[in-house]
Amino acid sequence: MxxxxxxxxxxxxxxxxxxxxxxxxxxxxxxxxxxxxxxxxxxxxxxxxxxxxxxxxxxxxxxxxxxxxxxxxxxxxxxxxxxxxxxxxxxxxxxxxxxxxxxxxxxxxxxxxxxxxxxxxxxxxxxxxxxxxxxxxxGDKGSADQKTTPFNLQKSNPTYNITVTQVVVGNNVTDLEFTAVFDSGSAFTRLNEPAYSFIANKFELYT
CATH class of the missing domain: 2.40.70.10 (Acid Proteases)
Structure with missing residues (x-):
């Protein structure tokens, strides 16, 4: 313990x-x-x-x-x-x-x-x-077979910003494209439409 x-x-x-x-x-x-x-x-x-x-x-x-x-x-x-x-x-x-x-x-x-x-x-x-x-x-670099994605770097306001090109929930896949910021100060995820509705509706199928 x-x-x-x-x-x-x-x-x-x-x-x-x-x-x-x-x-x-x-x-x-x-x-x-x-x-x-x-x-x-x-x-x-x-x-x-x-x-x-x-x-x-x-x-x-x-x-x-x-x-x-x-x-x-x-x-x-x-x-x-x-x-x-x-x-x-x-x-x-x-x-x-x-x-x-x-x-x-x-x-x-x-x-x-x-x-x-x-x-x-x-x-x-x-x-x-x-x-x-x-x-x-x-210093954690992840595993050797880990996938990576590039950051969308902005010199004026550098953040951990990436482009999401696909959302998968179970066997359900949609090609939604949007940018997302990873914030190390937050323990929750905030989504806009239409990604929110897709994920929320599909999660209901598994609960």
């Missing part, structure tokens, strides 16, 4: 390895604000009607390997230390332990791990039922 860890709210002041990201850092970038009094790079991330605002800090992330016995890998990463949260990030179950950067930008955790040659620039996630723990694995 996996032991559940009790996590405390992260505080840079209570960490002996934490340091604020200075304004002249390449990871700060021209789109972020600078708190000149403390020479600290600030951030603001918008997520629908929610937002997280704070400062960027460097600290050590403790990772475990898939080996047996497990090895521990300590690596310095950059992440946002939120000081003001709004919307969903304040609700029960949302963002209580923080927001983990898994995007395509150079400041995201997978990108930083890859730049340090710790893992490949990829990750996989497994959501768990309420009350249990999910899993995230950095």
């Amino acid at each position: 996996q032991q559940k860890l009790e996590l405390n709210i992260y505080s840079p002041r209570n960490s002996t390895t934490s340091s604020p990201l200075p304004c002249n850092s390449t990871l700060c970038g021209p789109t972020r604000a600078c708190l000149t009094r403390s020479n600290t790079c600030a951030y603001q991330e918008l997520y629908g009607a929610s937002s997280s605002t704070g400062i960027l800090v460097d600290d050590v992330l403790h990772l475990g390997t898939n080996t047996n016995p497990q090895d521990i890998v300590d690596v310095s990463v950059t992440f946002g230390c939120g000081m003001n949260q709004t919307g969903y990030f304040l609700e029960s179950g949302g963002g209580i332990n923080g927001i983990f950067g898994l995007g395509m930008g150079g400041i995201s955790v997978p990108s930083i791990l890859a730049s340090k040659s710790v893992t490949a620039n990829s990750f996989s996630m497994c959501f768990a039922a309420e009350g249990s723990s999910g899993r995230i694995e950095f």
Whole structure:
């Protein structure tokens, strides 16, 4: 049985390895604000009607390997230390332990791990039922026979966006084509018509 860890709210002041990201850092970038009094790079991330605002800090992330016995890998990463949260990030179950950067930008955790040659620039996630723990694995490339699909990359707003060309439910197949965004911050799927009706109607045949 996996032991559940009790996590405390992260505080840079209570960490002996934490340091604020200075304004002249390449990871700060021209789109972020600078708190000149403390020479600290600030951030603001918008997520629908929610937002997280704070400062960027460097600290050590403790990772475990898939080996047996497990090895521990300590690596310095950059992440946002939120000081003001709004919307969903304040609700029960949302963002209580923080927001983990898994995007395509150079400041995201997978990108930083890859730049340090710790893992490949990829990750996989497994959501768990309420009350249990999910899993995230950095550097996961999948199986050798796994199929892949290209991303629809947009330089102005890079997201995990793909084109779906076919939907299959049981033995029912339809050649619907639409774009879909995979959001690592959501554990549900939202579909528009006509894909929604096709999937919902076919699922009724199997329930």
